[in-house]
Amino acid sequence: MQQRVLNVLEFSKVKEQLIKHVASSLGKDRVEKLIPETELEQVVQLQEQTDEAAKVLRLKGNVPLGGLTDIRASVKRSMIGSILGTNELIEIASTIYAGRQMKKFIETMVEDGIEIPILDEFASQITPMFEVEQKIKHCIDDNGEVLDGASEKLRSIRQSLRTSESRIREKLENMIRSSSAQKTLSDAIITIRNDRYVLPVKQEYRGTYGGIVHDQSSSGATLFIEPQVVVDLNNQLSEARVKEKMEIERILHELSVFVAGYGQELLDNVSIMAELDFMFAKAGYAHKIKASKPKMNNNGYIKIEKARHPLIDPSEVVPNNIEIGKEYKSIVITGPNTGGKTVTLKTIGLFTLMAQSGLQIPALDGSEMAVFKHVYADIGDEQSIEQSLSTFSSHMVNIVDIINHVDHESLVLFDELGAGTDPGEGAALAMSILDEVYNRGAIVIATTHYPELKAYGYNREGVINASVEFDVETLSPTYKLLIGVPGRSNAFEISKRLGLLDRVIKSARSHVSTEDNTVEKMIASLEKSRKDAEEEVLEAENIRKVAEELHRELQAQILEFNQQRDKLYEKAEKKAAETIEKASSEAEDIIRDLRKMQLNQRAQVKEHELIDARKRLEKAVPTLEKSQKTTNQQKQEKRSFQAGDEVKVISFNQKGHLIEKVGNNEWQVQMGIMKMKVKEKDFEFISAPKVVETKPLATIKGRDYHVNLELDLRGERFEDAISRVDKYIDDAVLAGYPRVSIIHGKGTGALRQGVQEYLKNHRSVKSARYGEAGEGGTGVTVVELR
Template sequence: MNQKVLKTLEYYKIIDRLTDCAASEPGKKMCRELTPSSNFNEIVQTQTETADAVTRVRQKGSLSLAGVRDVRDSLKRLEIGSSLSIMELLSVSGLLTCAARAKNYGRHPENMELPDDSLDEMFRTLEPLTNVNSEITRCILGEDEIADDASPGLHHVRRQMKITADKVHTQLNSILNSSRTMLQDAVITMRDGRYCLPVRAEYKSQFAGMVHDQSATGSTLFIEPMAIIKLNNELRELELKEQKEIEMILAALSTELVPYIEPITTDFEILTKLDFIFAKAALSRIYNCSMPKFNRKGYIHIKDGRHPLLDPKKVVPINIWMGRDFDLLIVTGPNTGGKTVSLKTVGLFTLMGQSGLQIPAFDGSELSVFDEVFADIGDEQSIEQSLSTFSAHMTNIVKILNQADSRSLCLFDELCAGTDPTEGAALAISILSFLHNMKCRTMATTHYSELKVFALSTPGVENACCEFNVETLRPTYKLLIGIPGKSNAFAISRQLGLPDYIIDDAKTHLESNDEAFEDLLANLEQSRVTIEKEREEIASYKEEISRLKKNIEQKEERLDERKEKLLKNANEEAQRILREAKETADQTIRNINKLAASSGVGKELEAERTKLREKLDKVDKSLSLKNNKGPKKTISPKKLKIGDGVKVLTMNLKGTVSTLPNAKGDLYVQMGILRSLVNIKDLELLDEASVSGPGLDPAALKRNNTGSGKIKMAKSFSVSPEVNLIGMTTDEAMPVLDKYLDDAYLAHLPQVRVVHGRGTGALRAAVHKHLKKLKYVKEFRLGEFGEGDTGVTIVTFK
């Protein structure tokens, strides 16, 4: 890609921002060297890597690679047998630490089986060399500090140095205290690596020792007392031994790295590339970018593209497409309307995409791979344009025409401006016709009306304009493809205060064809604005209708639910009343039978009783909830057992059998806290797997489908809503309470009563202490008036 277009389209400003996103210096260097590629497969690969890095950052956060340093020179020294310095070893250690961090970052969660992405192989190839790195970090504590236990020899030498230094300080303190008058200050100093005392000059002859230095004024001499010269010599010898031990440690660490030169080199290359890829991902997140699709056919379709160098709060997204129905786009309109920005957006997006960078546009945007991008973009905002400016642009255009082909993208800003308008327009048409015939994808901005006519009359060429609001004299920066732009010079001049008579006189100098053409453009623009407004109103109406329709449907659903609930409650209440009436009638008839046994009217009473029973059964059937589907299979009373799971069809509830059916087929079914008398014909037998309580796994129930399992399920569903602990000791009550609470929780009871009585309060305290330990207990409280007061505790489950 030619360097001129990279500078013209401000590609290097994007590279500067990319470089800031990299964490390591090698990564930054790789960012600075990034240039667009024209290899389709390479572009797709780099785009995929960037997209995968964006996905990982979104899922796991950023990957920090700040510790990556270029250690290749150090590795070359290892190859020839040299020992590395402390700083070099720390650089290698930092690299290996980053490799370990990156390898851990690259692992997928164990509970998720995800397909490999384009970065997985790089993460797997990393070798953190944990044992070697741990040894380096154990021995080297800092840039100038080796650990005492790095080797036995170093530990012994430093121990001797400490003992000798303590002796020196003891001697010096003794001399300092006995010769206080001779000293300038009561301090111990060091000169040339040896301990000294600051002695006044006049006491030089009286103070035995070796002079090492004196003050600027000469009033103070720094003398090493004769008594500690030997100790200082010993300390100096120990320091030399210490240095030799450190050199031996560094040599040993360097030798340990020699077998791993190749893995360390590979780690450096991979980490540098990862830093570069994740810098591209960071840039993508900053500009809210998306991955474009690529093709080799010259198709460009940018959806809601935003130029990345403009203020994101002010930039207006633009939609641009070309290359499919037309390969030449001519953009017209007034200055400062956004023509040049549109031109640069297309060119910069192409360069960014072919560099593996995502573009700040909506998902699904499409770019083509070009071998070359050419741009002639000048600044026509100045009042004067000299011949030299036109010549400079024409020189650049000539170079472009000599190199452009069907695999090129050409961008021209104000093509052939700065010369005679008639000749400039003619030249511009010829240049664009040449490029159009070569099937070169071209986008040009212009003020020439002749180019608008050229676009309208030439197949494969399309007009576009940047919308401009004449009333406010402000551009909207919207690019409208298919509509030629109007210069609006007269309208802008009128708004700025130019007298009407001057504007009217100017209109007389226009040729009739030009005036008619400009009026046509004005009418087209007015029609477009009107249609756009009507389209927005229609869309608003559709949205409002959709919202109202949704609200009505929701209201109807709520009404249906409420209706069903009311009917269900009414039927249940009617059935309850009917059952009570039947029981009362039966009891009354039995009493009458006893009294009338001797009077001989038993047969008549029994007949009346039968009529009453038939009438009540008829009413019961009319009040029963209708179920469209009957039981899938009739249940035999002989096969039904206590604890079997059943579904009550009229209530649409699941429960367990509490009692066996009587002669009439009636039996009690426990449904949570509800225990109801139902007929066997209203039941449907369930599989064991479908009967489950809170916190139970149906699969586990299926696996444990044994006799003991059925007994446990039966007990959990038939548990009483209260337990009585009165009369028990604390030791006796706790196992009973624990067993009862387990059964109640499995039965899905919302709350239960624990009756412990008042007494001394010991049993109540033990109950409360036990309840605090249970994770499935949400809260508990003493009973209120009517519930048993302080003799009862109400327990609520989670």
């Protein structure tokens, strides 16, 4: 990839954003060296790495990369015999700890069943080196100080140091507390000069204490004297310090040699941790820009869903769908200045560089990107004063270079192709350049102002026009890319909106050629067709959503009906069984009594006793309520049904209305929101339709009237909301709905409370309750209708 192209497409700015997500200088160094790859397999591997890291961040939120530093220079120095400093050794121990934590973190996720094979492979290559870390931390603390316990000899030396210092301070403190000290000393303090303890003595009393003068004040009035009584002790202290220094050097040398023995493992660990830091930086950046993993291919096909340029403020960027590489391999984008043509061009180029660098792209899932060997871009004004080149000449220098190197594995981006020269010649040159690059097999996207190129896409196979939309009403671009529609100049419409006289505009139109007028009318027609199609798609989508909601409601109602029916069947069977059991028991009792009477009386049973027993048997026989079905069927056989009759469908236990007869003894019946065919024997007549006087211009809402299953009151004033609730309940009752939902939100609770109070006294409301957790909670009231 040419460095100039990387700069033009602002790839370096993406890397600057990426660096903010690294955890160490190792990751930063890896990002700074990042360049797009050109082999499909390598790019796919990089994308898989980023995707696994993003998966870990989604599940865990963060990763343990703290303590990681670039220790490569220190390790290499130890391997050639140098003695490492305490801070270098602490950084080595910290980096070993970071590697060990990362290894444990990834292995734990794998043990939990999370599939991260790439990260698992990296973690398996990390050498723990716990003994190196422990040895360093046993000798050096976190502040880089060698600990007393690093060796027995060092412990002994430091004990001697502390003893000597204590004795020196004791003697000097006795001196400064003496009665003469106030007169002879400039200040009653103990200080240090040249690593030896001294007293600040006035110049005129220099002979009072004897000893050695180490320094004097700037005025010369004070001498810093080491009294003779502590000279020997200071000498012992100095000797002990020399021994301490030598022992520390010995310890550091020993540690450096020990570290050198693990030099290659340390370097390998650093390399692996740098890659892991880089992977998680890419994943963190992807999360920030709401990016997704693109599918990669090697055939020049690009399909991006809702692409957003990563360097534009997310609140301002306009997502666009872009596709190229199958039905057409060249796109010519036309439209006004500042309309977003160049941004679209840069978005495609930058997405390509990002994808080939293993970065996810800020677009929806399912997007697809191609791997190109070369990306060429001629974007922006590159006028060169030093080389005495005009804008046109500087562009042509770039274009010539592109044409000399372009092939079928190239992506070429031209901004304002042919600009900066005579329009006629520029347009002709632009078409010729596009043909040449296209014939080489490259994927080409170009922007232009030339009207001649608007028809270019219609005359070339594999080429399509595109434009950026412009809102004439607001006189501003919408930044929306329209594939298949060339851009209009809009000059006349804009001028008219800005107040230019109609006669001037009419005169200007007369100067435009017939061909240009035809093209503009064709473009206007295409734009109108596109907008109409978009509106129809939106309307169809809304209808589909309502239909799905009705379908879900119907399924719920059918399920509830089946459950209630099963409960009723079970209850009836249980009641029948109990009745039969009771009757059997009664009959057994009666028979037992008769036998007992025969045995006891040993004679004829009297007539009144038999009559009494017979009555008891008759009462014991279970009597079931006669179904009205037979009676109703008899009525139906005698009655001729008519459209509009209210009936009860027996199999569904639901009321409905007859719509029309569809066959022999079969009718189409409307039950609530459901229409279905029902045979006459499966329904019972309830009532005939009432004759209602038809009034002109009156519309009567019935069960065919469409009413939503939900009423949304959020944002409404209380009085308006109650009025809407009243009308909605009436409409829902007419539509035959058994249940509806009223969405009022939670808010302050005033609207919610008001709706609940109103529903309690409504004539058509059976009951009202707040929604369950899956229905919207207290933000929704579910109403059962009578």
